[in-house]
Amino acid sequence: MDEYRQIFENNKAWVQSKLANDEHFFSKLASDQKPHFLYIGCSDSRVPANVIMGLDEGEVFVHRNIANLVVATDNNINAVIQYAVEYLEIKHIIVCGHYGCGGVKAALHPTDMGQLNSWLQGLRDVYRIHQQELDGISDAHHKFDRLVELNVIEQCVNLVKIDHVQRKWYQTGFPQLHAWVYDLHKGLLKELDIDLGAYFSSIRSIYDLKIGEE
Ligand code: CO
Numbered sequence: 441m442d443e444y445r446q447i448f449e450n451n452k453a454w455v456q457s458k459l460a461n462d463e464h465f466f467s468k469l470a471s472d473q474k475p476h477f478l479y480i481g482c483s484d485s486r487v488p489a490n491v492i493m494g495l496d497e498g499e500v501f502v503h504r505n506i507a508n509l510v511v512a513t514d515n516n517i518n519a520v521i522q523y524a525v526e527y528l529e530i531k532h533i534i535v536c537g538h539y540g541c542g543g544v545k546a547a548l549h550p551t552d553m554g555q556l557n558s559w560l561q562g563l564r565d566v567y568r569i570h571q572q573e574l575d576g577i578s579d580a581h582h583k584f585d586r587l588v589e590l591n592v593i594e595q596c597v598n599l600v601k602i603d604h605v606q607r608k609w610y611q612t613g614f615p616q617l618h619a620w621v622y623d624l625h626k627g628l629l630k631e632l633d634i635d636l637g638a639y640f641s642s643i644r645s646i647y648d649l650k651i652g653e654e
Contacts, residue, residue, distance in 0.1 A: 507543030
């Protein structure tokens with residue numbers, strides 16, 4: 441059997457295993473979803489959200505794109521975030537990058553990549569914002585890793601710029617934002633050691649839309 445057809449066999453086997461565990465598995469899942477987490481990660485095939493988080497079907501709302509970017513003019517991610525925040529009322533938004541990210545690597549070594557150029561511009565902007573720190577790192581590997589981390593932090597900043605996120609946060613204190621990096625070599629998730637609250641406070645005068653005063 442070819443690898444494409446095999447997928448449908450895999451699917452049937454998965455259904456059987458779920459039903460063997462709980463005969464109402466699919467009827468319960470079909471009735472509604474109430475995930476508490478929105479995960480924004482890279483499209484990289486080696487970083488599957490549910491699997492690395494150890495969460496079951498129905499437990500995490502997922503958006504993935506190249507290098508886990510939160511782009512203000514991206515209708516796709518804006519719809520995901522608005523739906524997650526306003527309707528699902530998720531409690532946590534996680535931006536998860538990963539070391540060894542091909543998108544981040546491409547941004548470090550500018551070449552003409554056609555359609556990808558405009559997307560990668562977001563990563564080059566992160567490099568520009570943190571150029572002093574990054575160019576001070578002599579080891580190329582460490583510099584690459586650091587840009588992966590700084591990109592995650594800047595995408596969290598892009599989240600707090602969004603009106604839906606600000607509105608819900610002022611109303612309820614949620615969503616809380618989290619900056620993670622996944623280590624491909626170890627399989628481990630890492631919470632970045634940064635006080636996001638303090639970072640957000642330092643830029644509040646620029647991005648706060650005064651929604652809390654409505
Ligand atoms: Co990646």
